Amino acid sequence: MIKAVLFDLDGTLLNRDASLLKFVEGQYDRFSNWLTEIPREKYIARFIELDCRGYVWKDKVYQQLLEEFNVTDLSWETLLQDYITEFHHSCIPFSNLRRTLECLKNHSIQLGMITNGFGQFQMDNIRALGIQGYFHTILISEWEGIKKPNPDIFHRALLQLQVLPNEVMFVGDHPINDMKGAKDAGMWTIWRRDIQWKKVDTDYIIEDLNEIPLIIQQLNKS
Structure with missing residues (x-):
């Protein structure tokens, strides 16, 4: 689940x-x-x-x-x-960003974010997208003193959300920082396809954010 x-x-x-x-x-x-x-x-x-x-x-x-x-x-x-x-x-969002977050929230899915980068700079970008209020936790590498793909930053998010690794899906675009880091922490992974990477070790691949709720729904039914 x-x-x-x-x-x-x-x-x-x-x-x-x-x-x-x-x-x-x-x-x-x-x-x-x-x-x-x-x-x-x-x-x-x-x-x-x-x-x-x-x-x-x-x-x-x-x-x-x-x-x-x-x-x-x-x-x-x-x-x-x-x-x-x-x-x-x-800042320009990918299509269906807010719609996807709203859909997940309406299905009682907790939301979090883990991003590498400078703290205030990334937070300004998050606020510019108008999505800060959707997230239960936001971890930015500068402020956490640790960055992806180190599994410890993923574990820190798990503790804050009070969930187990196999109860979490991580969505990212980088094969090492996101997919490998999340897998090493025991999470499920969704890779948002990026043309610069040809082969990525992941559980699911998406082209659009609106595919995520369906993946979660199907996985929770199985």
């Missing part, structure tokens, strides 16, 4: 690729006076490339970006601060 569902954030609930594109377009416009010699499309494309889908922190991205484009009158610290304070205004 599945009693709780835990979610990753980036790439699972938050459409990070679309959100990042929206943010970078806006950032270029905000700092266009300093970037006039750089074509808008070229700046945006190179930022996204250096970002490596979020696995390179932005201090390195901005330093490399300004060096490559030979920008000397704008600091990487200024751009980084803009990212920290402005990104949440660009």
Whole structure:
């Protein structure tokens, strides 16, 4: 019997690729006076490339970006601060996000979130999506002092929700941080398919969040 569902954030609930594109377009416009010699499309494309889908922190991205484009009158610290304070205004959810959370909640499924990242930054993004109130617990790696795929952060969520590992489904997009981490903690797993990964060890695969309630319903009937 599945009693709780835990979610990753980036790439699972938050459409990070679309959100990042929206943010970078806006950032270029905000700092266009300093970037006039750089074509808008070229700046945006190179930022996204250096970002490596979020696995390179932005201090390195901005330093490399300004060096490559030979920008000397704008600091990487200024751009980084803009990212920290402005990104949440660009947050775009995946389709059926709130509908899925509402459906699970209406079926008495406890909801939690485990995400790697910086505490306040991730919490601002969660609030921007308007979903904080759905979750019984939210664990962010910076604030917890431990990150996925370490099973201990998954166990911490279990304790807070007061459920057993085999009563929990974890939904994420990363094969190691999410799927392996959750499996090592004894949980069921749902992989939200990401085209960059070809083969992932998981119990279920989904294309859309609205598939989750049906999976839970079928599993609880078996």
